[in-house]
Amino acid sequence: MKHTAHQPLTKTLTDLYRAIDKQYAVTLTFIDREGTETVRTVEGHELRTSADGDVILIAMCRLRGDERQFRISQVVSYTVHRMAFVLERPAPTTYERPAPAPTDDVQALFFYELARDKDDADYRPRVRLAA
Numbered sequence: 001m002k003h004t005a006h007q008p009l010t011k012t013l014t015d016l017y018r019a020i021d022k023q024y025a026v027t028l029t030f031i032d033r034e035g036t037e038t039v040r041t042v043e044g045h046e047l048r049t050s051a052d053g054d055v056i057l058i059a060m061c062r063l064r065g066d067e068r069q070f071r072i073s074q075v076v077s078y079t080v081h082r083m084a085f086v087l088e089r090p091a092p093t094t095y096e097r098p099a100p101a102p103t104d105d106v107q108a109l110f111f112y113e114l115a116r117d118k119d120d121a122d123y124r125p126r127v128r129l130a131a
Contacts, residue, residue: 001029003077009055012072013047015080016057020044025062025083029076037076042068043085060087 004012019026025041032038042059045067050056055072065087102108 001077001079004072004075009072012075012078013055015078016044016047016072019080020047023085025081025085026059027079027081028057028070029078030070031074031076040068040070041081042070043087043089045089047072060085060089062087066090 002012002015016026018024023043025043027039027041029037029039041062042057043062044057044059046058048056048058050071057070057072057075059068059070060066061068067090099112101112
């Protein structure tokens with residue numbers, strides 16, 4: 001068992017990436033939403049960075065049998081096992097292929113990029129810009 005408080009984040013991420021690559025199960029001890037320590041054995045598939053900068057492990061939970069997300073900042077300790085994956089990950093169903101970008105009109109390409117980036121669509125500077 002490795003305690004995340006006793007090692008840098010890069011060591012934890014390295015171990016989790018290695019477990020994903022070799023398809024080894026990982027037992028996580030983490031703090032859940034209610035604030036209690038919970039233990040789960042998971043089969044990791046992906047590590048992502050959330051919008052607020054936290055690293056998230058996307059994994060199949062062996063207890064529930066479905067896909068879950070675990071914030072690495074909430075993980076207290078973990079153990080990498082040499083057990084192979086037994087759960088089948090469901091196919092993603094939410095992906096929609098975007099419309100192709102226009103190649104002949106510069107202004108159409110500009111508006112295409114603005115519409116594609118939802119975060120900047122409502123951008124307003126925090127400081128009033130001098131004219």
